[in-house]
Each structure stands twice: as C-alpha cells, then as structure tokens.
Amino acid sequence: MDMALTPEDREIRERARAFTQAHLFPHELEMDRTGTLRPEVVKSIEQAVRAARLNAVNHAMDVSGQGMSMVQQCLVNEECGKATGELWAYVNQPPLPLRDATADQIERFLKPACNLDLHIAYSITEANAGSDTSAVTTTAVKDGGDWMLNGEKWFVSGINYCTVVMVHAHVDGDPDKPAVFMVDRDTPGLTVGHSPRFMMGGVDEHPEMTLKDVRVGNDRLLGKVGDGLDITKEWFVEARLAIAARCCGMGVRAAEEATSFVVNRKQFGQPLADFQGVEFMLAVMATRIMAAKSLLYRIAAEIDAGLERKLIHAKASAAKLYCSEEMGRVVDTALQLHGGRGLIRDYAVERLYRDIRxxxxxxxxxxxxxxxxxxxxxKRGLGVYSELS
Ligand SMILES: Cc1cc2nc3c(=O)[nH]c(=O)nc-3n(C[C@H](O)[C@H](O)[C@H](O)COP(=O)(O)OP(=O)(O)OC[C@H]3O[C@@H](n4cnc5c(N)ncnc54)[C@H](O)[C@@H]3O)c2cc1C
Structure with missing residues (x-):
C-alpha cells in the first residue's frame, strides 16, 4: 500500500502552508479582538488566495477550479485549518453539487464563485429541523412559471458576506419532494434576522433568515424536484471531509505550540518537556494525530481511486467523527500543557480550543x-470499516 505523497502533492502542501503563514496567521488577533477584518484586509487575503491558486480546490479546472485530487484537497484544508477565527473560510470552496448544475447555472453561479467573485451560503437548518432535516418546513410552491419560497432558516453561515443562498425546501410542504434553490441574497422577501454571538468568533456570522413570498424563477432550481436531499447529502459529505482535514490541522498546530512551549518553559529547575508526565502527554497527542491523519488520508486515497459514492458517504462520517473528537482531545491537552497561559486569548491554543468545539x-x-x-x-457489514480495500 503506497501512502506516499507525490512531488505535486508536496508542492501543494507547501504552497498552502506558506499561504496560511503569510496571509492568515497575521490577521488572527485582529479577527479575535474585533470580530471582523477590515475590507482592505479581506481583499488582500482574497487576492492572495487567487495568487496561491487555492481558490475552489474542490472543483474541476474547466469551471475555474484547481482540479485537485481529494488527497490534495485534504492537504490544503489541513494547512488552512491551522488558522484560527475561521480564516480558512476565505479559501473558498463552492458547494460541490453545483458541478451537476445546468450550463447556465454553472456560468452564473459556479464559475464566479470559483473565482471568488460570488459567495454562496447553504441553508438547511430550521428552529425545529436540526439533525432531522426531513422536518424542514420551508416550502416552495409553483406560481406560474416561478417558485414562491416561504420559511425561516437558522444558523445561515456566511450570509453576512454571501451574494447567493442555497435554500433547502420542501415542494408543496411534502418531505418526499425536497428541492434546493439558488436565491439571491437581495431578493425581495429575504431578510436576515437575529445574529447570535457564538463562543468562537470568526469570519462567518450564523444568523436567522426569513423567506416571505420570495419569488424565484425555475432556472433557480438545482437539479429536479425530489433531488434536494441527495444534493444536500453530497454537500454534507464534502463538508465532513473538509472538517476532518481542518481538525487535523488544528491538532497539529496545537501540538506544535505545546511542544515548543514545554521545551522552553522551565519549572523545578528543568524544562517541562523533561518530566515524564509531560512526555506522556506529547506522545499521546502525536499518536492521536497520526491515527486521525492515517484515517483521513486513507479515505481520501480511496476516493481518488474511485470509491463508490455510498461508501464515500459512509467513510466521511467516520473521518468527521474521529478527527473532530480526537483532535478536540489534542487541543485540550495542548492547552493544559500551557498552564495559565493557555487561557490567554493571545495564545493560539486558547483560540483553537474555542474554534474546534x-x-x-x-x-x-x-x-x-x-x-x-x-x-x-x-446494511453492508463491518467490513466497510474494518477491511482494507
Ligand atoms: C456555528 C454554526 C454554524 C452552522 N451553519 C449552518 C449552515 O450554514 N447551514 C445550515 O443549514 N446549518 C448550519 N448549522 C446547523 C448545524 O448543522 C446544526 O446545529 C446541527 O446539525 C445540529 O442540529 P441542532 O443544533 O438542531 O441540534 P439537535 O438536532 O436538536 O440535537 C441536539 C442534541 O441531540 C442529539 N441528537 C439529535 N438526534 C439524535 C438521535 N437520533 N440520536 C442521538 N442523539 C441525537 C444531537 O447529537 C445533539 O447532541 C450551524 C450550526 C452552528 C452551531
């Protein structure tokens, strides 16, 4: 089994690492202290994303993406995920299902999004439809040749700077007819409401959004009526793999910061790193990182080798579960190793601790x-998870 990176993979990793260090890390404290970045800073980051060829790493080159393999996408997400304050969100990845959109939708939405000229939010969740997406009550009803959308969405990440929202609704209120619509942010009837403050500050706000008699043309329907759940599931799968990769980045950064801290900090007349209790913590962090990355990159390599769609769904869940849980433990240990300094917001571990939750x-x-x-x-047997393919 060959898990070695190619020279091209390594170049992409180094490019993403250099970009993150030069263009994301320097703005972390401004983001943490003010909860936002100045428009000129955002513009400079977006220019740097384009210059580093890191925009739309999840899309093919013929739609203005970078045409990266899944392993390469994970490398980029791991590196950019090291930045706190969700600064990785500037490294845009337009939702994958758009690749199956009509030619017109690809020109109007996907290509500009890949070029960072258009930003897209994705709204599924509602007050009474969280884990259970089938409970969505946002409706789409045909009105002449158009659609009328009505409902209330929660946690619409990024609607503060997006230009288009993908809305998951039920046609005629029928859960068997889910559908996704591309809605312009400034369409009459679409209003953004309460924007709660979250424990992690960052690029995105996650407000509530109301749709009251929002009229959109039939050209705004993605796929067909009834495809909505599959479209949303495909987006979940890609988002879960990206989360797993970002979590690995957070874990690596936290462990690096902690290692450097305990090597340099002396107590009881010697570096903390020389106490066996501390060595054990370093060893456990490293082993957790190695296990999480092994899982993630194995799945990514399987996807690149043509893994069946249903199995991608199955394995992306394992990657998200394991990487988010285990890297959460790594970040917790890294904070512990910093002692009281780990609770100071100027330290990356403090921000990682809030971000990773x-x-x-x-x-x-x-x-x-x-x-x-x-x-x-x-359904398929334990072998999905226990056997090497
Ligand atoms: C910061 C933030 C940004 C978000 N951005 C978006 C976005 O952009 N678009 C969007 O559509 N949504 C977004 N969400 C919503 C997010 O996907 C939901 O919060 C998440 O899916 C959980 O739903 P819920 O909060 O309603 O929790 P619930 O579904 O109410 O769950 C509460 C608890 O019950 C548990 N639970 C639920 N069902 C079961 C079960 N069957 N068995 C065992 N345990 C169960 C859950 O695991 C959880 O612990 C965002 C959320 C947050 C916090």
Whole structure:
C-alpha cells in the first residue's frame, strides 16, 4: 500500500502552508479582538488566495477550479485549518453539487464563485429541523412559471458576506419532494434576522433568515424536484471531509505550540518537556494525530481511486467523527500543557480550543455520524470499516 505523497502533492502542501503563514496567521488577533477584518484586509487575503491558486480546490479546472485530487484537497484544508477565527473560510470552496448544475447555472453561479467573485451560503437548518432535516418546513410552491419560497432558516453561515443562498425546501410542504434553490441574497422577501454571538468568533456570522413570498424563477432550481436531499447529502459529505482535514490541522498546530512551549518553559529547575508526565502527554497527542491523519488520508486515497459514492458517504462520517473528537482531545491537552497561559486569548491554543468545539456539531453532530456508521454496519457489514480495500 503506497501512502506516499507525490512531488505535486508536496508542492501543494507547501504552497498552502506558506499561504496560511503569510496571509492568515497575521490577521488572527485582529479577527479575535474585533470580530471582523477590515475590507482592505479581506481583499488582500482574497487576492492572495487567487495568487496561491487555492481558490475552489474542490472543483474541476474547466469551471475555474484547481482540479485537485481529494488527497490534495485534504492537504490544503489541513494547512488552512491551522488558522484560527475561521480564516480558512476565505479559501473558498463552492458547494460541490453545483458541478451537476445546468450550463447556465454553472456560468452564473459556479464559475464566479470559483473565482471568488460570488459567495454562496447553504441553508438547511430550521428552529425545529436540526439533525432531522426531513422536518424542514420551508416550502416552495409553483406560481406560474416561478417558485414562491416561504420559511425561516437558522444558523445561515456566511450570509453576512454571501451574494447567493442555497435554500433547502420542501415542494408543496411534502418531505418526499425536497428541492434546493439558488436565491439571491437581495431578493425581495429575504431578510436576515437575529445574529447570535457564538463562543468562537470568526469570519462567518450564523444568523436567522426569513423567506416571505420570495419569488424565484425555475432556472433557480438545482437539479429536479425530489433531488434536494441527495444534493444536500453530497454537500454534507464534502463538508465532513473538509472538517476532518481542518481538525487535523488544528491538532497539529496545537501540538506544535505545546511542544515548543514545554521545551522552553522551565519549572523545578528543568524544562517541562523533561518530566515524564509531560512526555506522556506529547506522545499521546502525536499518536492521536497520526491515527486521525492515517484515517483521513486513507479515505481520501480511496476516493481518488474511485470509491463508490455510498461508501464515500459512509467513510466521511467516520473521518468527521474521529478527527473532530480526537483532535478536540489534542487541543485540550495542548492547552493544559500551557498552564495559565493557555487561557490567554493571545495564545493560539486558547483560540483553537474555542474554534474546534463546533466541529463536533455542525454538518451533523457526532451522534448523527455514529447513527450513519451504525446504519452502514447493519446494511453492508463491518467490513466497510474494518477491511482494507
Ligand atoms: C456555528 C454554526 C454554524 C452552522 N451553519 C449552518 C449552515 O450554514 N447551514 C445550515 O443549514 N446549518 C448550519 N448549522 C446547523 C448545524 O448543522 C446544526 O446545529 C446541527 O446539525 C445540529 O442540529 P441542532 O443544533 O438542531 O441540534 P439537535 O438536532 O436538536 O440535537 C441536539 C442534541 O441531540 C442529539 N441528537 C439529535 N438526534 C439524535 C438521535 N437520533 N440520536 C442521538 N442523539 C441525537 C444531537 O447529537 C445533539 O447532541 C450551524 C450550526 C452552528 C452551531
């Protein structure tokens, strides 16, 4: 089994690492202190994303993406994920299902999004439809040749700077007719409401959004009526792999910061790193990182080798579950190793500690990933997870 990176993979990793260090890390404290970045800074980051050829790494070159393999996408997400304050969100990845859009939709939405000229949010969740997406009550009703959308969405990440929102609705209120619509942010009837403050500050706000008689043309329907759940699931799968990769980046950065700290900090007349209790913590962090990355990159390599779509869904859940849970433990240990300094917001571990918590919740909680995995075991057998393919 060959898990070695190619020279091209290594070049991409180094490019993403250099970009993150030069263009994301320097803005972390401004983001943490003010909760936002100045427009000129955002512009300079977006220019740097383009210059580093890191925009739309998840899309093919003929739609203005970078045409990267899944292993390469994970390398980019791991490196950019090291930045706190969700600064990785500037390294845009337009939702994957758009690759199956109509030619017109690809020209209007996907290509500009790949070029960072258009930003897209994705809204599924509602007050009473969280883990259970079938409980969505946002409706789409045909009105002449158009669609009228009505409903209320929650946690619409990035609507503060997006230009288009993908809305998951039920046609005629029928859960068997899910559909996804591309809605311009400034369409009459679409209003952004309460924007709660979250434990992690970052690029995205996650407000509520109301749709009241929002009229969109039939050209705004993605795929067909009834395709909505498959479209949303495809987006979940790609988001889960990206989360797993970012979590690995967070774990690596936290462990590096902690290692450097305990090598340099002396107590009881010697570096902390020389106490066996501390050595054990370093060893456990390193082993957890190695296990998480081994899982993630094995799945990524399987996807690049042509893994069946249903199995990608099954394995992405395992990657998200394991990487978010285990890297959460690594970040916790790294903070502990910093002592009181670990609670000071100027230290990266403090911000990583706040940032990583949401990774066990969004795009399906850990419990939902476990339900998916258990369902796959019952349907296909344990071999999906236990056998090497
Ligand atoms: C910062 C942030 C940004 C987000 N951005 C977006 C976005 O851009 N678009 C979007 O559509 N959504 C977004 N979400 C919503 C997110 O996907 C949901 O919060 C998540 O899916 C969980 O839903 P919920 O919060 O309603 O929790 P619930 O579904 O109410 O779950 C509460 C608890 O019950 C557990 N639980 C639920 N069902 C089961 C079960 N069957 N068995 C065992 N345990 C169960 C859950 O694991 C959880 O621990 C965002 C959320 C956050 C926090």
């Amino acid at each position: 949401v990774e066990r919740i969004w795009e399906g909680t850990s419990e939902i990933q476990k339900l998916i995995i258990a369902g796959q075991i019952k």
